[in-house]
Amino acid sequence: METNTNALTVDDLIVHFLKLEGVKYIFGVPGGGLMNILNTLKNNVSDLTYFICRHETGAAYMADGYYRATGNLGVVMVTTGPGATNALTGIMNAQADGSAVLLITGEIDQRFYGMGYLQEGIDASLDIKAIYTAATGYSSIITSGSDAATIFKQALRDALSIPGQAAHVSLPVNVSLEPVSITSLPTAVSAYRTSPKGTPLEDVKTAMASFLTAKKPLLLLGNGCRQALSDNATYKSLIQFVETYGIPVITTADGKGVFSELHDLSLRVYGIADCMWPYYYFTDKETPYDGLMVIGSSLGELSTNSWSQILVPQVENAPFIQVDINQKIIARSFEVTQGIVGEAGAFINDLASLIPQFPPDEEAVTLRKQIISNIKNTHSPFVDPSFDYNSNASPIKPAALMRVLQSGLPSDSKIFIDAGNCVGWSVHFLAIEPPASIFTALSMGPMGFAVGAVVGAKIGCPNITCVGIVGDAAMLMFGAEVSTAAHYKAGAIWIVLNDNNLSMVSQGMEHFYPDNTNPGVWTELYELGSPDIAGFAKSLGAEAHIINSPQDLENILPTVLSRANNDGVPQVIVANIDRTAIPPYYNAEYIVTASSQNN
Incomplete structure (x- = not known):
């Protein structure tokens, strides 16, 4: 079945396909290069919600988290020039990890290509299409109403392939108002895409x-x-x-x-x-x-x-x-x-x-x-009992923090792990049983992934506990998205491993380049300045909790879960961890065995 396209513009066509794909949510930061499609979205607010994020990469992380949590296409919409380049890390990460994410970037009016127009990204020193061609599975520019359907359907085919991919479409502001040239639009996704379903x-x-x-x-x-x-x-x-x-x-x-x-x-x-x-x-x-x-x-x-x-x-x-x-x-x-x-x-x-x-x-x-x-x-599953899985000491042993989360989180929780030491603690010490799920970004390992992704997950799954386990540096990098969660009453939960340091870097440098003449130099070099993470979170609309022992987490977790899941209030738990604890990255048994077999 197809629908008639009389008087439909390119904007209308895009909205039609998004609705057809079951898209309900779009993440991004608006701007003048999107002005026409923003008006179209305003006229379709009953079907499509445009979540205004604090940074374009944060928006891309949210769309990625939304896809991972729901299995539905994540959509990002940002404006021209720096809006498009700001989204790159999050979109590149989605591509690397097989997430189905579609990015729509605005572009200046075609009349002004090559003339030095503000934020131009085509026919200039900045080439947005080329950037995303190198970073995604598909990148193209809609140049007129005659090619809009062809290009947009191809973007959807690529994004929703197996594995999923990131796809990019650039939309010049004047083209968005052009009438489409085709006579009808599909009313079923099977009319333009399918997926592999077999094996010989x-x-x-x-x-x-x-x-x-x-x-x-x-x-x-x-x-x-x-x-x-x-x-x-x-x-x-x-x-x-x-x-x-x-x-x-x-x-x-x-x-x-x-x-x-x-x-x-x-x-x-x-x-x-x-x-x-x-x-x-x-x-x-x-x-x-x-x-x-x-x-x-x-x-x-x-x-x-x-x-x-x-x-x-x-x-x-x-x-x-x-x-x-x-x-x-x-x-x-x-x-x-x-x-x-x-x-x-x-x-x-x-x-x-x-x-x-x-x-x-x-x-x-x-x-x-x-x-x-x-x-x-x-044998214990853990590499070394000195990690103190059963410790109740203060400052908190990160392994003990995982123990409390293991027993205290609901059985269907969705857990997002950021880059850094939180990967080692979470991957090694948490035991995941479906319907619980855990998501990492280990193909590229960008900081801040889980900070944003957990918001997208909670928006997609409002009745399920969604937790981000992040470092303090990652929280500083993209913590502004706590404000996005607060604004839209998305009760995401962040567990912040707070040690005032880029510890994966400082501990790694100490491991590979120990300085016996200046012990502790690596830790000193990568300190963060003792920021008030709890105060930062509160200023953005979250409820913040500082914990100094595993027992503290046990005590507050029921309230945290209730406020997040029942009242839609973002929760930030700042866990003051033992900064000398080193996660199990340098597994001596595996390293020795690998070395002996490779020689």
């Missing part, structure tokens, strides 16, 4: 036959599985497959939580800030590790401990199978015995459907489950 079944059979020859195989899931496993039926297929054959599961840090970390077969995270359980599984000599299947991971640096050979099965002719929708990354980091180009969900469902053709070896299944049980019963 014969390839799945081959993979399954090979994988099940292993006595001690392992399944590695990456962030590329997240969308597929958000489907309950597909998640059940995964559970059926691994339980039938007793196959242990690990995830990458950015895939953390796609499989329940409290399941008997979970060995939790491998890669940056990894759990110790995979190490014991890899290195057990009595029954050698002899098979790996990877689904939805590019096997990049942080997912593999810098491509450590410990991940490669150490038995001759052992299966190493990599499945991904993106053929460009298959066998990029490790040679494989079989690569399969296919959609993760279809592959997982096919594995479950083929179980009757591959009866389990019950003796092997029992052995695998016993090995996993022995590892968990014998």
Whole structure:
């Protein structure tokens, strides 16, 4: 079915497609380059809400967080020149992490191209289209009413592909009022886009036959599985497959939580800030590790401990199978015995459907489950007990902070982790079980991601607890978005790890470049000036809480959750942490093993 386009302008066309895609919210900062479409949005306020953010990158982080929390397209709209360039980091990050985000940037009137008009981004020293061509999956300029539908539909196809992408469309202010030249508009998204839904079944059979020859195989899931496993039926297929054959599961840090970390077969995270359980599984000599299947991971640096050979099965002719929708990354980091180009969900469902053709070896299944049980019963998942997971001391041990969050947050919480040391503490010490979910930005690692993303998540999921775990420096960088949350009554919660330092940098420099003649110099160099984070948060409309012990957090958490979820009041918890605590990034066991195998 299609709708007639009599008297429709380019602005009307854009709004039509946004509504068709189910878009309800747009994030951004307005300006003169958007003046015409702003008027159109004003006339459609019952269907589309334009959230006015405090910074364009903050708006992009919000759209990214909204997509991750809801699965729906995130939309950003900003003005010309610096408005467009300010959004770049957040949009680039969405592209890197596979988030479906559409950016619409305003542009000056075409009559003034090349004449030095204020904030010009086309035919000038600044080329917005080129910038976003280099940073997104798609970037184009709508030049007239005749190409508007073609370009906008292509942007939607690219953004909503699998994996998701960031797409950019530039809209000159005069073009926005031009009439469209097409005679009708689609009334269903299926008229102009679709998604891959399959995997070659014969390839799945081959993979399954090979994988099940292993006595001690392992399944590695990456962030590329997240969308597929958000489907309950597909998640059940995964559970059926691994339980039938007793196959242990690990995830990458950015895939953390796609499989329940409290399941008997979970060995939790491998890669940056990894759990110790995979190490014991890899290195057990009595029954050698002899098979790996990877689904939805590019096997990049942080997912593999810098491509450590410990991940490669150490038995001759052992299966190493990599499945991904993106053929460009298959066998990029490790040679494989079989690569399969296919959609993760279809592959997982096919594995479950083929179980009757591959009866389990019950003796092997029992052995695998016993090995996993022995590892968990014998070894802590944590790299070092000195991290004081059970501490109640002041200042707060960050590991102990994670302990309180583990027990105190609702079971369906959505947790966003910023760049820096909060990654190490959260990835290592939190155990995530769906429907709870956790999101990182580890492909690019920009500071401030979680500060903004948690606001977008809360706007998209107002009845679910949404928490950002961030550092004090990240809060200073993008904390102005607390004001956005307060203005729109989005009850986001921020846990701020406050140590008055860029500690990931200072601790890293101390690790690699210790200065014995001037102890503590690195800490001194990267201090933040003791800002009043709580006062800053209060000035922006949040309720702020300062805590000095894990017990303090336990005491205030029920009130924080109630005020955020029931009253829509943003909550900022400033946790004064032990600044000498170092997160588990430098895992000696993995480093030694990797070094010995790589030499």
